[in-house]
Amino acid sequence: MWPYIIKRLLLMLPTLFGIILITFAVLQMVPGGPVERMISQLRASERAGESGAAAGGAVGAGLLRQQSSLDQEQLDYLNKLYGFDKPVLERFVGWLKRLFTFDFGESYYHHKKVVDLVLEKLPVSMTLGGWSFLLTYLTCIPLGVLKAVRAGSRFDVFSSVAILIGYSIPGFVLGVFLIVLFGGGSFWSVFPLRGLTSDNFEQLSALGKMADYLWHLVLPLICYVIGSFAVLTLLTKNSFLDEINKQYVYTARAKGLSEKKVLFKHVFRNAVIPLILGFPGSFLGLFFTGSLLIETLFSLDGLGLLSYESIISRDYPVVMATLFFFSLLALVSNLLSDLSLVLVDPRISFERAPR
Secondary structure, three states: OHHHHHHHHHHHHHHHHHHHHHHHHHHHHOOOOHHHHHHHHHHHHHHHHHHHHHHHOHHHHHHHHHHHOOHHHHHHHHHHHHOOOOOHHHHHHHHHHHHHOOOOOEOOOOOOEHHHHHHHHHHHHHHHHHHHHHHHHHHHHHHHHHHHHOOOOHHHHHHHHHHHHHHHOOHHHHHHHHHHHHEOOOOOEOOOOOOOOOOOHHHOOHHHHHHHHHHHHHHHHHHHHHHHHHHHHHHHHHHHHHHHOOHHHHHHHHOOOOHHHHHHHHHHHHHOHHHHHHHHHHHHHHHHOOOHHHHHHOOOOOHHHHHHHHHHOOOHHHHHHHHHHHHHHHHHHHHHHHHHHHHHOOOOOOOOOOO
């Protein structure tokens, strides 16, 4: 197994290199970089100063001409500040060195280190991702097993219709509906709408803090998990149905084993293999879950909103660092998925079969 792991780790290097290269090329072609954005802000302030120059007479006009004459100096300074005075190849090599040494630099607009900025937004994403992960797996797997055991029954049909309707509704649309219905819109004011805690959170008791925290999570979590219920539940059901109809199950029943032992001792281990494929990715992804629209709806300052703002503001260090880290996370989760299959099913081997 170790040669396979080392091979996969080595293959991550060219994959990450390709991701960085494509991202860097796209950022170079996108119109409007941080320098242009800063210049536009300076010119907007100059236009605002024109009215002051008109009101202030000759002195104001002289200051405005002096400010306009510094445009080229400001442009050269900003290009040097952001490193755009260097050749493209040199800048790309610099990004490679920084990313592969985990030196993500400082944000252009937040004036903080990228690592500190991500850590600042991480608690919100970890909270939403962790709870949605637990709710999804703890609900969907038992529900999928029950649907497989009672396949074709009314419970199976009604539950399938319900989860497919939930799957067809986008999370942000459901969020708007829940806000109007339960968030003080046009009907009831039951759940809070902003943040993860109330303004008087520090004054509450320990039990009160827990209740307040969970009460704030209800609506965002419903929007997060509603779409993932259908995929995991139906995958679990179909996987169990496929195993239940195999010969070894009939043999186990013929030996007199109880249905419970047949289901959880024999069927479960084989049926869970497809679920294992997505488990590491979901588990690692819970730390970096982010949804721009849902975070905006419920005023949650998480990674989804940070990623969107960094793209809009051309905050290249944040864009490059987060994309690099998320890509590395995805590659590691794929490797862990393959290794977890070996632990679940000993028949799987990464060694080359003998000829």
